[in-house]
Amino acid sequence: NAGVTQTPKFRILKIGQSMTLQCAQDMNHNYMYWYRQDPGMGLKLIYYSVGAGITDKGEVPNGYNVSRSTTEDFPLRLELAAPSQTSVYFCASRPYDSQSNQPQHFGDGTRLSIL
Amino acid sequence: AQKITQTQPGMFVQEKEAVTLDCTYDTSDQSYGLFWYKQPSSGEMIFLIYQGSYDEQNATEGRYSLNFQKARKSANLVISASQLGDSAMYFCAMREFLAGGTSYGKLTFGQGTILTVHP
Numbered sequence: 495n496a497g498v499t500q501t502p503k504f505r506i507l508k509i510g511q512s513m514t515l516q517c518a519q520d521m522n523h524n525y526m527y528w529y530r531q532d533p534g535m536g537l538k539l540i541y542y543s544v545g546a547g548i549t550d551k552g553e554v555p556n557g558y559n560v561s562r563s564t565t566e567d568f569p570l571r572l573e574l575a576a577p578s579q580t581s582v583y584f585c586a587s588r589p590y591d592s593q594s595n596q597p598q599h600f601g602d603g604t605r606l607s608i609l
Numbered sequence: 610a611q612k613i614t615q616t617q618p619g620m621f622v623q624e625k626e627a628v629t630l631d632c633t634y635d636t637s638d639q640s641y642g643l644f645w646y647k648q649p650s651s652g653e654m655i656f657l658i659y660q661g662s663y664d665e666q667n668a669t670e671g672r673y674s675l676n677f678q679k680a681r682k683s684a685n686l687v688i689s690a691s692q693l694g695d696s697a698m699y700f701c702a703m704r705e706f707l708a709g710g711t712s713y714g715k716l717t718f719g720q721g722t723i724l725t726v727h728p
Contacts, residue, residue, distance in 0.1 A: 534720075535721070536700055536720045537716075539715055550713075586654075588714050596714070597656035597659060598644075603652050
């Protein structure tokens with residue numbers, strides 16, 4: 495019963511490095527989301543996808559890129575890591591439903607530090 | 610733009626007592642949804658309860674219930690019979706509902722309330 499799987503769980507990057515945060519879900523959900531959570535704060539939406547090949551920006555997209563080539567996978571890419579991107583990153587997914595009362599299912603998060 | 614406000618940075622409650630966590634929201638949408646999530650110290654996000662704006666009754670899920678007051682734009686979470694395992698961060702979140710009836714389910718989160726349950 496995997497649900498939403500995020501890798502890695504922890505990572506330390508140097509300023510200017512790049513990396514990809516992986517997210518995979520096995521529930522055949524159409525919608526996927528990336529959030530960041532800064533210390534003591536709520537989650538903020540970075541990017542989201544409503545299906546394979548379709549992505550759009552959220553509230554805080556600068557410095558990030560995403561792709562959605564399959565229903566299952568939704569990787570998040572940091573191109574030039576900056577200290578301001580130190581955060582915990584959550585991936586989530588949700589099935590399509592017309593009433594939109596289905597909750598998002600979250601992965602366990604990736605803790606990223608930029609030094 | 611939607612906004613969620615949780616005015617209580619921290620709350621304390623004695624084990625077995627009830628506690629209310631406040632959430633107020635601001636939206637111009639007529640149709641919206643409100644979610645509560647729990648985040649224990651281990652970091653995962655756990656869905657607790659959902660309230661739709663057109664739901665006539667307050668939502669309940671076991672020991673969790675929502676005190677939904679639409680006119681006041683508040684959706685407070687009530688936890689009855691608190692347990693030590695309830696100690697966690699609690700987030701209120703609102704689902705966007707776009708004009709034309711579509712929704713991509715994007716959530717706007719409040720800043721959270723840290724609940725500490727004392728034995």
